[in-house]
Amino acid sequence: MEATATQPQRHTEREAYYARIGQHSMTPLWEVLGALVPPQPRSPIEPALWRYADLRQHVMEAGRLITAEEAERRVLILENPALRGHSCITQSLYAGLQLIMPGEVAPAHRHTQSALRLVLDGEGAYTAVDGERTTMRRGDFIITPAWTWHDHGNLGNEPVVWLDGLDIPLVRFLDAGFAEKGEAEYQAVVRPEGDALARYGANMVPVDFYQQPVEPTRLFVYPWERTLASLKAISAGPPDAHFGHKQRHINPATGRSPMPTMAAFSQLIPAGFETRPYRCTDGTVYVCLAGSVEACIEGVTYQMHENDVVVVPSWHSVQFRAGAETVLFSYSDRPVQQALGLWRELRA
Ligand code: 1HN
Secondary structure, rough: OOHHHHHHHHHHHHHHHHHHOOOOOOOOHHOOOOOHHHOOOOOOOOOOOOOOHHHHHHHHHHHHOOHHHOOOOOEOOOHHHOOOOOOOOOOOOOEEEEEEEEEEEEEEEEEEOOOOEEEOOOOOOEEEEEEEEOOOOOOOOEEOOOOOOOOEEEEOOEEEEEEEEEEEHHHHHOOOOOOEEEOOOOOOOOOOOOHHHHHOOOOOOOOOOOOOOOOOOOOOOHHHHHHHHHHHHHHHOOOOOOOEEEOOOOOOOOOOOOOOOOEEEEEEEEOOOOOOOEEEEEEEEEEEOOEEEEEEEOOOEEEOOOEEEEEOOOOOOOOEOOOEEEEEEEOOOOOHHHHHOOOOOOEE
């Protein structure tokens, strides 16, 4: 009886106490402990699908509303529906669709945020990274490591669209963002196209080149042609139950991820194949580059076609069911989690 009599009184007493300590910018841990230390990840991120067929017209409309020069980067951010206004697709990652029109230049700049690009639509654009240009072809995976100069241009006669993936929310969280504009619109070309690929991407490196583990790869383009050839070749063998045929893009000089903050993967799922349920702690952005596939996330199915984007939040179960033979590109913050000893996966 005493307990029931004192409960409301105790509640009032505590509230008054919280108010008093609140004056000193203090708050009781016991009210928030469960949320701070959950038994398993509880992400505020929601699974979501962006259908390129629906987005394309909106992206093209931006081409009429603003120039690349005026915008600096003409990008529509893919915001997680549960975190609108935060410029992020997961808690640590950013995704956007960038458009460059014929004749335009996206001026040179550099920043501490790392970027990756996945070319989706159109031909004739290039991106330059620290003095070397690479022609952007559909499916090419291109990186712009932290603090490298980069500019983009379109020398062709059609609009070009790619997906940008950056570690913006992570760098923002760490308050470690710096940026600088280049003196000229675009960088001087100091090496011929293909130089980095020849030096660092042919199972060889320059004789006196020994890279520190944290340094990003000097190789900055992973051509679609090569990725697809690898996947096709290995798909002659039996698929993995959880992934189909999945490869991790690496810095060939170290075997680590191309950049320290983001991992990137490419996978081929054979026609009709269904992957087993899988979950991991790195929330992941998937892009369908070829074929069509159903992504089943915690029981909800998202139908993906070419250039569609899906986000799978941390510790959400995902299964893929391919219609036609499918190629998926994906990226996540896995190397960060692994460096911190946090990364976990569960293969059901
Ligand atoms: C950036 O530098 C690019 O270089 C794209 O294309 C998107 C989003 C935020 C900050 C910098 C680019 C970006 C970005």
